[in-house]
Amino acid sequence: MQYTRVHNLNVSLDGFAAGEEVTLDHPIGGAEALFKEFDGRWINGVDLDNGPVGFGSALTTLWGQGIGAEIMGRRKYGPQTGPWQADDDWKGWWGDEPPFATPTYILTHHPHEQIDFANGTSFRFIDATPAEALKAAQEAANGLDVRIGGGPSTVRQFLEADLIDFMHLVIQPITLGRGVSLWEGLDDLQERFTVESASAPNGVVHQFWNHKRD
Amino acid sequence: MQYTRVHNLNVSLDGFAAGEEVTLDHPIGGAEALFKEFDGRWINGVDLDNGPVGFGSALTTLWGQGIGAEIMGRRKYGPQTGPWQADDDWKGWWGDEPPFATPTYILTHHPHEQIDFANGTSFRFIDATPAEALKAAQEAANGLDVRIGGGPSTVRQFLEADLIDFMHLVIQPITLGRGVSLWEGLDDLQERFTVESASAPNGVVHQFWNHKRD
Numbered sequence A, B: 001m002q003y004t005r006v007h008n009l010n011v012s013l014d015g016f017a018a019g020e021e022v023t024l025d026h027p028i029g030g031a032e033a034l035f036k037e038f039d040g041r042w043i044n045g046v047d048l049d050n051g052p053v054g055f056g057s058a059l060t061t062l063w064g065q066g067i068g069a070e071i072m073g074r075r076k077y078g079p080q081t082g083p084w085q086a087d088d089d090w091k092g093w094w095g096d097e098p099p100f101a102t103p104t105y106i107l108t109h110h111p112h113e114q115i116d117f118a119n120g121t122s123f124r125f126i127d128a129t130p131a132e133a134l135k136a137a138q139e140a141a142n143g144l145d146v147r148i149g150g151g152p153s154t155v156r157q158f159l160e161a162d163l164i165d166f167m168h169l170v171i172q173p174i175t176l177g178r179g180v181s182l183w184e185g186l187d188d189l190q191e192r193f194t195v196e197s198a199s200a201p202n203g204v205v206h207q208f209w210n211h212k213r214d
Helices: A040-044 A055-066 A130-140 A152-160 B040-044 B053-066 B130-140 B152-160
Strands: A004-009 A016-018 A069-073 A103-107 A122-126 A145-148 A166-172 A194-200 A203-211 B004-011 B016-020 B066-071 B105-106 B124-125 B143-151 B166-171 B195-198 B205-211
Touching: A004 A016, A004 A055, A004 A152, A016 A103, A040 A055, A055 A166, A055 A203, A055 B053, A069 A130, A069 A152, A069 B195, A122 A130, A130 A145, A130 A152, A130 B053, A145 B205, A166 A194, A203 B053, A203 B143, B004 B016, B004 B053, B004 B152, B016 B152, B040 B053, B053 B166, B053 B205, B066 B130, B066 B152, B105 B130, B124 B130, B130 B143, B143 B152
Parallel strands: A004 A145, A004 A166, A069 A103, A069 A145, A103 A122, B004 B143, B004 B166, B066 B105, B066 B143, B105 B124
Antiparallel strands: A166 A203, A194 A203, B166 B205, B195 B205
């Protein structure tokens, strides 16, 4: 069975998981406060060289376990909007070694050639519904699970289509007042999921959402 | 920097982390209740096929991250005591593929030939103090961390020698009345460690112990 998973999704108390306007200087659209404790190195395992191991860093390491493909929205991939420019050599925020190391589908209405990296990451641009994109990603994942990588609009669309099996939410004890809402238009999620919560000493609440099964 | 870590150490409310008498039928010496929720498959990553992902299974996956060697006590390795018998072909509880997949040092006063497995596990029998054993394991770990694998007497000796940097304790909401104590003779551990706790819905409390640093 292949599952569809969301990891390390930081969300404010007022439900925002990104800012509204992504620019080159503000990859999270001005909502960088959501990520102020996040250390991207943890996704590959706890690294005690960086300091004491907390629950937050421990749970972050689930990110890549058993994952064979990712799906992300265009806004996570970059700040551009509209048709791609022929002279644009943008290859995402992550340099020559994107951390994904798997097929990675980017949802966009505008066609773009596939981009391959030596570490196994391949950016594949796809104009598709969530269900269609998930089918493509599952076929590419070689039997492993598929991660929905965000941003929040993309996660919300997959939740609306009831395609998410597992989510690790990180509820940050902050309010943003504005931004991209994770929850807008999603009624009665609690009827489809069980939720386990644990609070960290810094006020963060970690939640594991598991879709109910028969 | 190489750290010395303890993972998934189940302990009762009265401080016991194993039973007193290990036999072939009772590898935990009669204290099997401590492990009734433990699924050994989790040490290699969350496996959603087995059911919903809880915090307990998530934290269990830290076990092998960045580990290059293990040290265990003889009682974890098997039920035998005293000199090894020449006709004893015991190779531990774990069959042909022990999960360690690294050099694994077994503390014993009785000499025994090294046992190698195809998956990278090698059982190396050593008559040494905790500090001496740790030095040997660190040299074999190729720059990675060393796990103290238990049982509780072994962990307690390493705590007494102040050689532990990190511990993940799983406080089970049970009392055993007897067994091998993790804490006996250990005064004022709280002066050397910071402790982060999180409770799970089933009454289990997870604790991360990080040694204080300058």
